[in-house]
Amino acid sequence: MFFIPQRVLVCKYLVLLTKKVVLLRTKLLYFFYLIFLMISSSVFGQNVSLYRQFNGRYDFTFVGNTLNPLENSYQPVPTILTSSSATLSLNSGDVIENAYLYWAGSGTGDFNVKLNNVDIVPDRTFSIIQTSSGLPHFSAFSDVTSLVQSSGNGTYTLSDLDLTSLIAEYYNNRTNFGGWALIVVYKNNALPLNQLNIYDGLQAVPNEINILLDNLNVIDNQDAKIGFLAWEGDENIRVSENLFINSALIGNPPLNPANNAFNGTNSITNSSQLYNMDLDIYNVENNIRIGDTEATIRLTSGQDFVMINAIVTKFNSQLPDATVSIDDYTLDCNVREIPVTFTVYNLDSTNPLPANTNISIYAGDQLVGTNTTPAILGIGESVTLTQTITLPPGIPNTFTLQIIVDENGAVTELLETNNEDFQIINLMVSPSFNNIPEVEACNLGLEPVYFDFSAYEEAVTTTSFQTVTFYENLSDATLGINNIVNTTNYYSASLPKEIFVRIEDRNCFAITSFFLKLKNCPPIVYNAVSANGDGMNDTFHIEGLRDVFVNFKLYVYNRWGKEVWQGDNSTPEWDGYIKDGIGSKQAPDGTYFYILYLNDPDYPDALNGYLYLNH
Known part of the structure; x- marks a missing residue:
């Protein structure tokens, strides 16, 4: 009756005696695994944190199985399976909402498995190194909701999880293990309104880990429960192995003694043969208070290497969330x-x-x-x-x-x-712009006048993002239609003419305007007269005078101040002949003087100068 405990004791002493050999053999593996971890994950594992929250008439269950045929401390030879099965048995009215598959084991990971012969690859992976041995361990996660919803109740088999090549190496440290689990969230209209949280990561002891479960809102602690998915727990290693929730020691004897929380058990099936993994659910009505928004999990172990992979909480919480x-x-x-x-x-x-x-x-x-x-x-x-x-x-x-x-x-x-x-x-506000003056052109009398205001396209803008278009009326400018295309040679039959300018930026526009106006420019006097009939300079020509200054008076005097000619808009230009009212005679060559009265408000003073006549 004492054979098995003595064997365990011998195995543990052998582990201690061979520790140096194990460490030497694992140095090379540890080196390569460090390289792997630099690429994929942290050496020290991943802290358990909130993954998903459900609010409503929800509850959860665990389904899973180990790949260890015996607890690793009791295996006469290192052995592991590549597949195992478990049964999902939901009650009538339970509707599967989500299902999450976790699988784990020794080594850096086998990430190609099958669930009911369906190929599964992970959505996420976790990894950790046992600090005392330097050996790596892994876990993987996949959302298999569609598969489990279509399959429903029945047997689930995980296969092709092949860790056989590593078992001999890990057996020396007694951490050779493998297993899988489904966390199934289901809905039932007969359930009370609950808040269900799933936390996951990969954290390990010895000697102690503390996990903060946040995002809680406990309104009623009736039927409050918490579930653990853990790996590599040993039934007969119970050195200071305690589980605390909010500083209170918890247990579920006889399946989970308070001093041996993770001992290869399944609370759903009441099995104690889930070797080196745990699917345990605890009632925590007395550990959670109404109004709590977080809970603290503390796990201690003086010897057993236990890894926490997932934690599920369910609390009654009938509240809205606006x-x-x-x-x-x-x-x-x-x-x-x-x-x-x-x-x-x-x-x-x-x-x-x-x-x-x-x-x-x-x-x-x-x-x-x-x-x-x-x-x-x-x-x-x-x-x-x-x-x-x-x-x-x-x-x-x-x-x-x-x-x-x-x-x-x-x-x-x-x-x-x-x-x-x-x-x-x-806000969309009108863009700023520069004020632009009116455009004036010289009056050409009976000839049409064309305007060039193309330079205003640049002059009116204040940034490079603005665009400018010109319009003949305010309505077109407001709508942005019928813009003036030719701004370098623009003609308007009526003057003055108001031109409207539309300045647009990326989201708004502004409108300004300017006027096109005519002005009577100073006339240009050609003061050389060659009255010889050759068609060149035969008359005293003043450009921009006739039909512009229609009320002008022009007088020509000789050098002694005697008037020799006068004219206005109704008389021909002076051709070098003296007008005396009786007849006319040709004026002699020489210098003459003129006085020009424009009779225009802009030019109140007479213009005067000289001209030279020759024949």
Whole structure:
């Protein structure tokens, strides 16, 4: 009756005696594994943290099996299986929501396995090194929801998990193991409203690990439970092996004694032959308090190498969870009234959200609008609202639009830190521009006048992002249609003419204008007259005079101040003949003087000068 304990004792002493040999043999493996870890994961494993949360009428169960035919401390020769099976047995009314497969073992990992002959590859992997031996261990995860939903209750077989080449090496350290587990989340309308959290990672003892389970919201601790997926626990190694929840030692005897929490057991099947892995569920009604938002798991072990891979918690939590999203908003040029569309949700909840839950709308830190939910929002429901907000003058053109639901905390929720959404808003305002003067052209009398204002395309802008177009009327400029194409040679039958300028940037436009005007430019006097009939300079010609200054008077005098000719817009140009009212005679060659009265408000003073006549 004492044979087995003595054998265990001998095995443990052999491990100690051969420790140096084992370490030498594993140095090379450890070196290559360090290279692997630099690529794939941390040497010290991955901290257990929240993976997924479910709120509603949910519960969970474990399904899985070991690949060890015996606990590794009792194997006469190192042996491991490549497949094993377990049975899923859900009750009537249980509907599978999600199913997650974990598999683990010695070494750096076998990541190509089969579940019911379906090829499985991991979505995520975990790895860790046993510090006392330097040996690596692995775990893998795959979401197999579709497969389990289609298969339902029945036998599940994991196969092609082949660790046989490593077992002899790990047997020397008695950490040769392999196994798999399904975490199955199911829904049943007969269940109370619960909050179910799945945490995973890969952390190990000895000597102690502390895991913080956050994102909890305990409203009622009745039927509160916590489940563990752990690897490599040994039934007969119970040196200071204790599990604490919120500093309280827990156990589930006789299956899980308080001093041997991870001992190769399955709480679902009540089996104690789940060699070197554990699927254990504990009732923690007395360890969790109403109002708790987190729990602390502490595992100690003086000798046994235990790895925690996943933790599942289920607490009764009948609360709504109000969230909000800004869906859309409409901006118009120079308009400070903004229609905003937003949606209030009650998605990850376990209770309806009451009607008239308050909604606050802020522009920056200034309240600019309020609203309420118009009706009760059931679990998973939402409502979309549209509200026009008016921005006060002090709100800048760029501001943060923020919408908060249940800002005053009138509704107790599952999570009080997810009640808002925000959006940076850049108002559309007319672009700045440079003022441009009117364009003046010289009056050509009866001849048409053409204008060139092409340079204004660049002159009016203030940034390189602006584009400029020209229009003949304000309506076309506002609509951006029928723009003037030819700005270098533009003709208008009526003057003065207002030209409208549209300046656009990336989101808005501005309109300015300028006038096209005619002006009577100073006439140009050609003061050489060659009255010889050769067709060149035969008359006293003044360019820009006739049909421009229509009321002009022109007088020509000889050097002694005697008038020799006078004319106006109705008389021909002076051809070198003296007009005496009786007849005419040719004026002698020489220098003459003129006085020109333009009779124009812009030119009140007479123009005078000389001219030279020859024949």
